[in-house]
Amino acid sequence: MRKIAILTDSTSDLSKALREEYNIDYCPMAVSVDGEEYSASLDYETFTPSWIYGKMREGSRVKTVQVTVEIFNKKFEEYLAQGMDIIYVACSSALSGSCNTGRIIAPELIEKYPGSRIVCIDALASTMTEGLVAVLAAQLRNEGKTIDEIVDTVEAEKKNFHMIAAVETLTYLKNAGRVSAGKAFFGNLLGMKPILISNLKGENYAIKKVRGRKASLEEMISMMQSDIIDPENQIIYITHSDCEEDAKTLGAILESKMKVKGIVYGPIGPIVGSSVGPGAISIAYKGQPVNI
């Protein structure tokens, strides 16, 4: 049986430790700040989080660049050349064109490496929720499942991974065109903190508005309580953009409400961070299938 490489991209927000633990690689996207491009390393090797958020606060034009054909070719060939097949767990197609690009170039590469397979899975999520989908694929691969078995299971279960996020403001997401929000989220929103989920279409969907930061964190946990399954055996991932204190507060609220196997904190990566702006906090976990 051919070996299988699991790849994801810069929006998965997987830490180096997790990538090493599960043997997952990623295709980097890029960030463009005032016209200058920087590779979006998940380990913040090219720039620090505070630098990019500082730029955003100053009002710099920060744009993100999806995985380029050049990067795909380089990354995929790295594994194909070793005689491996590839499963690419991509950022939600509602947020990035990367999945589509991957699917377009795959046939050319397969032609170049006869007998190989490349499967692009649309995670229909981003940040650590996409990361958890990639981790599931890697776990199945490590268990010795075939590529078809892995793809079938991941496709069937990917929307069991939830994202709930609280943001300080929807402004950055609106400017980036990466939020689906009803009328309730426009106009005079004094003190209002929107809560987003990743919906069935893979959009960042503004589902609720809550007055005050603390209340929004509490609401996140109560939403999570309503659909999480088997929390005692789950590690819960909390990621944040430049608001570690709030992330810890969220963790404390979580621990006061339910028992979980562990909580892992980490930064939101540069791509997701560039879309949501500073002050966002997101939680990823496995639960009942998303139904919104």
Place this chain on the structure above:
Amino acid sequence: MEIKTIDGLLLKDLFAAGLANLRANEKIVNDLNVFPVPDGDTGSNMRMTIENGVKNTAESENIGEFSANFAKGVLMGARGNSGVILSQYFKGLSLALKGKETADILEFRDALVEAYKTAYKAVVTPTEGTILTVCREAIEFIYDQIDDSYDLKSLIEAWIKRATISLEETPEKLAVLKEAGVVDSGGAGLIYIFEGLLKYLGGEIFGDEAPAEVSHSASSVKIDFKKIFNADSILTFGYCTEFILQLQNCKCNPAEFDINEFIAFLETVGNSIVAFKDEDIVKVHVHTTKPYIIIEKAQQYGEFVTFKMENMTIQNAQVEAEKQAKKAAVHKEIAYVAVCQGEGIIDLYKELGCDIVLNGGQTMNTSTEEFVEAFKMLNADHIIVFPNNKNIVMAAEQAKEIYKDSRIHVVKTGSIAEGYFAFSMMDPDEKDVDVQMENILAGIDSVTTISTTHATRDTTVNGITCVNGQAISLVGHDLVSSNPSTVLSTLEAMSKVEDIESKEVIALFKGQSVSEEELEELTAAIGEKYPSAEVGVIDGKQDVYDFILGIC
């Protein structure tokens, strides 16, 4: 003259006299104000409430019928808490008189009991030391002594005597009254009404001294009659014609005038005829397209005492226009009605998606009828109401009981700030009223309101010395600070809000009378003292209040 039987006609005159006497003493009642805060004056609220009954109730001999119609009128006119309680008092009275032609003294006594009992029911948690205590004790404490020997005058005398004792005792029962050194204003107003009844029975005649004022409750649909009836129009509905004819000896023999013959004549030129003869007076109501024939005929027998004629095409158009306006309103699952004052605040509500914003508030309490008129303009399954003032909540609740075409939900917002926080949680896309109410109620949770205004007199409240005209601030309904500077008074009030350091949001409504400099001074101080709070300034342009702050 001893009056032991009361009919509808007498009751009408009695109530008119009650209104006249209350009006004459309105200012005295208004001045019985607990707080040195400008507010909806009790005397005016009660007067406008009962006035709506007196003005809009047709004469009827039948006491049951008259009192039921009167109660309906008063109910619609109810504004302010005292007005709502008063309207329920009259409702109770009418319930006890229902089905009666006339009432004797014992029946009237019992009706006064039913009246106060109904008034109590209007209040969720009745407070003693108020109008409720006065109207209860006034009849309960004399109940056993009233027997057949009493006539109406001596019953009312006894009622007033006992009510006055209760009124004087109100400060002993309600600490706020004692502290302010006043008796309960609502109780005083009720006694003035009863005194009017007594004066009437004593032979005093009240003129119709109603001040010329534009009624707030005029129909909300304004029509230009030129559009309905002009040079090209054709008369379709005829004229509603009403007159009273004095039969004259020089023209006929009044005793022999045959009303039936006259009705037969009327039938040849009109319809909807009501006509009767009372000795030498003939009263006529008829719809006709040719009134001149009737006038000519009637004048053969006598002369007109009164004459009224209205073009029914226009009358009808008014009714139709209201129906059309309602139909024209797009059907919605949920519509919103809010009461507020201040151009900026009204605009804000409209921007946030409020369907109807009624201009009202602290000094102008919205009446039940104004709410009902607003509801009529909407075409919605559910209407959610934001009274935004504790004195308007009851009128809104009463309107809810009356209006049946939509389900009404009253959010008991006690201030503009609470209303703002509640209303901004509304999701314009939400169609499920239960979910929407949940959204909205979540918004009021833990909102503290600070309002800064100016003292209306020198007094001491809660140990705080207020000087007439000087700034005073309230946290909720408690006066907590006073200062020559409106900014410093507001800041001092803020420091008294529990847990103020941990508050996250402050909505600041700037009043009409404060300057940009004062606003600047206040926001700068807030920024320095409470750096973690997000402050939003809204140019509310409200009067009465320099600043209204919603903190949560």
